[in-house]
Amino acid sequence: MRPILTRPRLVVGSPFQLLLLGCSFALAGYAGVRLLAGDWFQVVLWFVGAAVLHDLVLVPLYTAADRALTGALGAVRRREWTGYVRVPAALSGLLLLVWFPLISGRVDERYRLATGLSADGFLTRWLLITAVLFGGSALLLALRVRRATKQRPPADH
Numbered sequence: 001m002r003p004i005l006t007r008p009r010l011v012v013g014s015p016f017q018l019l020l021l022g023c024s025f026a027l028a029g030y031a032g033v034r035l036l037a038g039d040w041f042q043v044v045l046w047f048v049g050a051a052v053l054h055d056l057v058l059v060p061l062y063t064a065a066d067r068a069l070t071g072a073l074g075a076v077r078r079r080e081w082t083g084y085v086r087v088p089a090a091l092s093g094l095l096l097l098v099w100f101p102l103i104s105g106r107v108d109e110r111y112r113l114a115t116g117l118s119a120d121g122f123l124t125r126w127l128l129i130t131a132v133l134f135g136g137s138a139l140l141l142a143l144r145v146r147r148a149t150k151q152r153p154p155a156d157h
């Protein structure tokens with residue numbers, strides 16, 4: 001008879017994986033030291049603020065939007081279709097989050113002084129990328145639905 005409780009095994013990856021993991025930790029440690037070398041209090045405050053904003057504001061918004069989407073597509077029959085809206089929305093939202101200062105036009109002058117480039121066009125490019133993401137997703141969904149209807153045997157009446 002086998003014992004119910006067994007000792008946990010230590011799973012170790014290949015030497016290459018361990019080397020990559022060690023390099024990742026070293027790089028993250030170096031970046032952390034460089035980041036916190038200046039005004040460490042502001043950096044910590046920013047991270048805590050971002051976590052609180054995400055957990056208290058954005059997660060309820062994600063949840064409400066996802067429930068509305070699932071309800072609009074039909075909760076039972078079309079649940080697999082929600083991924084075709086979730087993925088481009090998440091990617092578009094991530095791009096908006098990263099490039100918001102330039103998309104909103106709030107740092108145009110500072111960007112021009114720092115890079116020598118114009119900040120014009122970030123909003124247009126973000127809207128174009130968002131349209132391409134949703135259009136590509138809609139095309140993939142249409143192809144999936146078309147393939148599913150072709151594979152379905154005709155109904156006998």
